[in-house]
Each structure stands twice: as C-alpha cells, then as structure tokens.
Amino acid sequence: MTRSLISPDGKIADRDVASKLVIIMVGLPARGKSYITKKIKRYLAWQQHEVEIFNVGSRRRGNTNTDKKDVEPEQHTPEQAAAMLLNGNLKQPPTSAPLSGQPKRLSAAEGRTAMRRASTMDQTAQFFNPTNAEASHLREQIALTTLNELLDYLLCRGGSIGILDATNSTIHRRQLLFDTIKAREPKLGILFVESVCQNPDLLEANMRLKLSGPDYKDKDPVQSLADFKDRVKAYESAYEPLGDYEEDHAMQYIKMIDVGKKLTHFGLEGFLSNGISNYLSSFNLSPRQIWLTRHGQSMDNHAGKIGGNAELTERGHLYSLNLYNFITQKRKEWLVEQKSKAAASSFPPVPGDKSPPYPELNRELDEKNTCVWTSMLKRSIQTAQYFEADDDYDVKNWEMLNELNAGKFEGMTYEGIARDYRTEYEKRQRDKLSYVYPGVGGEGYLQVISRLRDMVREIERIKDHVLIIGHRSVCRVLLAYFMDLTRDDIADLDMPLGMVYCIEPKPYGIEFHAYRYNETASTFDELVNYKPQRTVDRHA
C-alpha cells in the first residue's frame, strides 16, 4: 500500500500520464493471448487499477466489444472514438522516427467503413493472407481504430492500463502502433507482451479450444480446424517475433514461452511493467484445486467480537475434523476422475473431445501434494490440526493470511462500535472498501489486497492443490481475485463460517464449486450453481 500526493488512494495517478501503460499483445493465433490478457486484467483490476481489454478480433467481426464485462455505460462507439481521435490526435510530434513515415490519421468515416466492410466479408483463412491487399488494409484500419479507442480510455476516460489484444505479428504493425501512441501522448508507457508456444501438444490443445470460439461456433469442427490452421499459416508467413528490432529501439517487452515455462523480459521500466512480469512468471497450467474456507467457530465468534486471537470452540474443533475428512475425500475423488479422463483422452485431440487439454501435465497426478495454508492466528492454525497430523498434507502458517487488523476496535462487537464510536461506525458503513480502522496497526480492505498480492502469486506458482484456512476479509479478497469481482463487491461479499469454495483453474477460465457445512450430518453439501453474493449481515 502506498499513498502519494498525486494518488492518495494508492491507485495509479489519474493526473500522471507517465504512469499509464498500453500493453500490446503479440503472437500468432491460438497462443493463449486472450487467456493471458484476461488474467492480467483480472490481476490488475483486483489490485484496484482501472484496466480494460480492447480486442481487435471482436471488432473485425463487427462487435464493438466481445467481453461484455468490458462495456461500461460511457463506452464510446467506434464512430465516437474515431471522432474523438480526429479532434485529439497528433497533439505532439512522435519521439522516435517512425518506420513508415508519420502515423496515419484515421478518419471517423474510414474507421466506420473498415469495420462495416470487414464484418460483411468472408473471414476464412484467405482474409488473413498478407498478400490479400484489401483485407490487409482493412485489418490495419481496424487495429488503429481499436488502438484509438484504447487511447481514449486512457486519456479521456480515466483508464490506467489498456490492453490491445491482437496478433500484431509484424514489426511494421508494431512500429505503427508505437508511433500512433507516441504521437498522441509521448509520456504513455508501452509494453509489448508476446506469447509463443513451442510445445506442440499445448498448441494443438489451444487450437482445439478455438473451435468453440466466436469464429467457428456451430460450424463443422473438422473443416473449422483445417481453416484455422490455414489462418495460422497465413500469419506465420509474415510473423516477426519480438527481438533485436525492439531491443535496438529500446522498446520494453515480455516474451512468454509455453505459458510460464520460459520467460524473457527486456528493458522493463516502472513498477507496473515489473509487476506484470513477476505475475506472468508465476503461471502454470498444472491441473489442481484451490480450496478456500474460514476457520471453525472461535470463542470470539461465539461472543460476536471482531479480531482477537481466540481459540476454537468445541464446535470449531468438530469443524476442523469434518473439514479434514471432506478434503481428504475430495482429493481422492479428484485423482480418480483425472486419471480416468487422462486414460480416455485421445491425442492429438479430435473435435468434440472433452479430455483435459494438456495431457503431459497429468503425468504428475500421483505426486501432487495438498498444501494447507493458515494464518498465524490460533483459530486458523487449530482448524488445520488434523491436516498437521497427516503426512500427506504440508501445513504452513502465513503472516499475510492474518485477519484484517481492526486497530483499536480489536475485541469489540460491531454493536459496541456502533454505540461507542458512532462516527467511525458510519464512516465504515459508507465505504467499507476504503475504510481503515483507527489505531496503530489498523487496516482496511485496500491494505489486505496489497498484502495478499504475494499470496496470489504463490497460489498461481505452485502446482499442488492448496487449502487456505483464512478469515472473513482474507477469503473475500482472495475469492474476489479468482472470481474477478469488482471493487464494489469485495467488502460486502457473503463469507459466513462453514462455507467451502473450490476453484479449479482451466485453460478457458475457472471451474467453481461451493459447499456448505452441514453440522448435523457432519457433511458438506454442494450448493449447485452457487454464485458469490452480497452479505445480508448489515455489520460484517
């Protein structure tokens, strides 16, 4: 957590253009670019940055935005964006000599026409052939229109980070984008992020995922896969990976090879670029489960007091035992299921095949450990007591998983605070996310988000299962990361004792399950189609 004169809330300075960043994706189709952009967006949004993805492909298909979550009420249409571009463009001369003369100024009409034309054209592989002059011209115009939308977002609509999701596979295209950005605002940071697949299994699996994507949905899978491979070939013929050119021109970049297996970064400048590089370094696609729950009932829970470091009640101890039994059972079930899937999978995959896409990662199934991570507080450590006694689990206690520190209100009830510190109580009710408890050590949600940054990277990094036995605020913040919740939801998320959440990262997103502790039956019952929801507790 930081605060500065310019940015009192620790977010990127709104007035400080130099700290804003354009991320330009690079890579052939089916290299996981959209997977990466979505994860970067989720991570940065969770860290309370204003971030949006601008997908060129979706505009090529005639949509202004594929990702519905990206659309905000004040979002501009391509027409509006092009009009703003006309008014706001070329404020400053470019800082480096462009490769192909001055960046083109795209008129509103040109942008509009290009998208309309492209959306009516036959967009099979031939459209992506670099020798198809008309299509090439159209694709460039659409890319520039999308970039200008992104720049409007950063310069006129308060955005901090804009991600341009497209292949950008030639030096010519990348230099054109670079010059267009610098022409509009030379201080903006620019970071290229390339995704490369060297592992043929990974590539084949990625391609198969495309068959359920927007270009091929409901079309013949065999023909679609062939067309898609032709499209990739069309790009490949002109593909120029990041490298010497960027280094000679001092353009910072990150190159990911086989999603986290290998990574190169060059010339990184600034806290954001470095943070993104660290985050991308921690990726892995190993199949695994991430479990999240609160500790069992503590003496203070029983008394309605917040904070403190109380022991578990008898009911809490019973929860510990049942949790241990439940996780142990689920772990066995998972292994059996994965193995049967792995045995049934054909490779290379055939269309319609629902087998796990990365079979080599299934080889290590038997060696997969389950880590159990608690805070340093007694109620969390005691909830892990049965796991500690079992060699199959690796228990670790983390400082950063501790409950939000309530400062001088530690040990009080919410009712007590409302009675004795009315002003503070109301301040918190008005804006729980920004509220910081008074007194030395007092924290707020923004502090908890900040201290859990390393925790999230650690969860992303390990290939083992993990069970986190946390506390209300910590579980809220972690669930918000995985479920991509907006800042308004985090502090009010329903997070009662006895709920257990299971997150399974998949190449196409996340599988989510929720279970509720059934104290009478000593079981955990799945809540089918459960979605994270707002708490009805008016205090918590």
Place this chain on the structure above:
Amino acid sequence: MTRSLISPDGKIADRDVASKLVIIMVGLPARGKSYITKKIKRYLAWQQHEVEIFNVGSRRRGNTNTDKKDVEPEQHTPEQAAAMLLNGNLKQPPTSAPLSGQPKRLSAAEGRTAMRRASTMDQTAQFFNPTNAEASHLREQIALTTLNELLDYLLCRGGSIGILDATNSTIHRRQLLFDTIKAREPKLGILFVESVCQNPDLLEANMRLKLSGPDYKDKDPVQSLADFKDRVKAYESAYEPLGDYEEDHAMQYIKMIDVGKKLTHFGLEGFLSNGISNYLSSFNLSPRQIWLTRHGQSMDNHAGKIGGNAELTERGHLYSLNLYNFITQKRKEWLVEQKSKAAASSFPPVPGDKSPPYPELNRELDEKNTCVWTSMLKRSIQTAQYFEADDDYDVKNWEMLNELNAGKFEGMTYEGIARDYRTEYEKRQRDKLSYVYPGVGGEGYLQVISRLRDMVREIERIKDHVLIIGHRSVCRVLLAYFMDLTRDDIADLDMPLGMVYCIEPKPYGIEFHAYRYNETASTFDELVNYKPQRTVDRHA
C-alpha cells in the same frame, strides 16, 4: 513470514533437503558473476537463509576462501572436504543419464594435489586454454573439489543455499556438476545462473575492474589487461551459453543479459528460484544515492514511549527543515561531481582511470529525480513536509515502512514493560531478533524483514535517488541489507534519531557515508570512516 512444522522459524527447512538449492554460476570472465553472487548472497542472508559462496578461482589460486566473511570456524579444509566426500559420496544412483558416464569420485589426495599443483603453475592466459590438457584436468578437479565443499555445507553443515562461483562455460562441465550433485543427493534443487554482457562498454568497464583484482593486483596494468583479454578469448573458444541443452534436459536456469537489462528464465521450480529471479530482474547499475534516516523527534520519543502515532515536536519540525536543506544541497553536489567525472572520463578506459565505469548511465544525470519515501505514520510523513512542498521531490507514503508493531505494548515505555511484564521483557532481551510482541498485530524483526523484501526490490529497481524517512527497526533492517550485516547485528544496531546514512551502489560494492545532525548549528556533520555499530541503549 511463514512458519511450518518443519521450519518453525520461517527459515528453509533444515531437514527438508528438497528445499535446498545449489546455484551454479555460468559465464565468461568479467561478466559480473562475482558481483551477482555477492548480491544474491547478501539478499538471501538478509532474508535469514543460510547461504555461502564457493569460489573456484580463489581455490585455483591456492586459497581455501577469498571472501573472508565466508570462513566460519567449522569450515572444512579441502582435505577434510575431500575425505567427507569419500565417505558420503554416491549414496544414490544418478537420476538422469550423465553425459560422460558416472561422475568421477575425487579422492582427498587428488583434490589436495590438484590445488597445490595449480597454485604453483603459471596462471596466465595459457592456463585457461582448453587445449592445455594438464591445466584442463587440474581445473576440473578443483571445480569438483569446490563443489564437494559446497555439498558438505548443504548436507552436513546446515546450509540452505550454496553458490558455485566459476565460469562453468561448457555443457560438459555443467553436466558433470549436475551429475555429481544428483549422485550425492537427488533431491537437491539446482539452478544455473548465467551472466552475459552484450554491451561492449559494460564489458570493457568490467575488465578494467579486474585489474585491481587478485590475479593482477600490483602487476603492470597494460600487460595485465592484454593477458586478461587473452584468458577471456581462451574461454570464449569453448564457451557454450545456457540454452537448448538445458531446456531439453529440464534444467532450470536464469540468464541475465547486461545486468538487469534483459533476463530469461526457464523452468523455475520452487519459491527460492522464483524469488531469486524476481530479485535479479530488479537490478540496475544507474549511479544514484540511497539515503536513510529516522523521522524527527516525536511527542512519544520525548516521553520515551514506543510505537504510537504521535506528531513531531518543535525540535522534530526543525529537523525536517534542516534535513530538506541538507539533502537538497547534497543532491546538487552529487550532480556537479558526477558531471565533472563523466566529462573527465576517457572511454574505453585506460588503466588507473578512476572515471565512472558505465558512462552511458551518466547521460541521464539531469533527469534523475529524488524520491522521498515515508511510512504511513504521522512522525514520518511530517518529517517529509518540506519535500512535499517542493516539486523537485516525489513524496510517497508506504505501509511497509511503518515501525515494528509493538502489539499490546504500543504506547508504553521500555521501563514500563520491564516493570509490568517482566517475563516478556526478559524474553525480548534474550533474543530481540526472534521476539514477537504479544497482542494482535504485534510484530518482531523477522516480520519486518519479511515485509521489507518488496521495499528492497523497489529500491534496487528504481534509477532515481531515494530518501527513506523510516523508524528505528525499519532503518536497522534496511541498513542491514545494504551493509551485509549478520542476523546477530540487526536488532541491536545503533540507530538514534538524527543520523543520516548515504549508500551509493557501485559495480565493486557500496560506498557508505554517515552524517550526524548538529542541532545547534542546523547542519549535518560527516562521521568519517563510520561503521555500523551496536547500540549502547540497553532497551532499544
């Protein structure tokens, strides 16, 4: 901060061999390997890991250890190491097929003889020619003896990380080292770290630094530089950088190019390797000053109370003003000095030339900012008040710079604690480093070290000057990092109000200056040859 059953103090598990790591350096001479190893060692030791460097070159020259700080009382001689090797070797079969049959078992006599022979030989460039069979054989034997010393340290003497500092410039040599390690203990982690210089100015500057090193000290500089360049050529003829071979054999590595400018990592496994990669990613050689001081006197200081969030006294406010004047003056002096050095420097450098070695970094001197970083506590923020009012400074408040949280003793005096909580007081006196204050939020030095890890990376990353206005424990911990202090020194370091420390990172180490506030004269007086020392305050 973490704790686990195996590792209750948050250090790497003593019994858990799988979490121990051998770092094998790779790179031609004058690529900054020793600079990197020393920084890794300093960083990891500061993070409370047991870590040692094993330098092959120093053993070639007939020393058992160059770095005096590495020598511990229980250090084994090469003879002892070789004897232990004979007894402990080849417990387990190698896990991967070695490149050149079974790893060689080196007898104690062979190791001893090799070192003795090598130390009496003419070690000019001809010694490093790969076609010189006798010398090659000797060099390999010395490398293996050194590696076995390293393995003894990890397996018999409680070490966590051993760094093998040598060129290791061929695949043959690296596979031999790999097999030797795996033969002795297959669970040990192995991380290759290569340093490459592509920038010719950087390389030339590095070579010049070698002229004052152990091989050339007091020899004719011109002849020495020529000999050194020949030695590098001898290595270059057989040099095989890290790459496809390591990737095909699933060997994890980090490749640094031009010290932090570009970095590639492959197949990183485990928290340690990832942490080292993040740390190495943050390096830069930009000339700059790092200033460290405590806040001005606070109301609580005046009353002898610890912790709290008091305002500055009048004396404290005066300190703020004088600190602002002092830093502003020092900043101007530095700029003048650097510019005159840069103007006087000849490049490529000539022997004896004391100009700054990396001239291209001096080009940005005028653009260098000074960041002023405070904690979130009033006494720290108020000490930065005059910097806030000056646009030339960029002031930021950091949560992680907050004073060590004294838990339920916040606001008490040490005398009060000694009187009312005798047991706690004595516990702390016995082991201040491990002591954690009781009560929710209470911290100890190990927690402060842990939360300052990101701060140290941020200080390493930025190219600007920085002034940190911290607190006693925070300043102790940061100074310990820069000055490579051992864990026993950290918690007792003398850190009174009014001291200002200046650290200037240099390619060969660190330049350190200390100043004491002269309240009567409103100046800061330099304490010439000041060394960090133990406090005489029996409480603090």
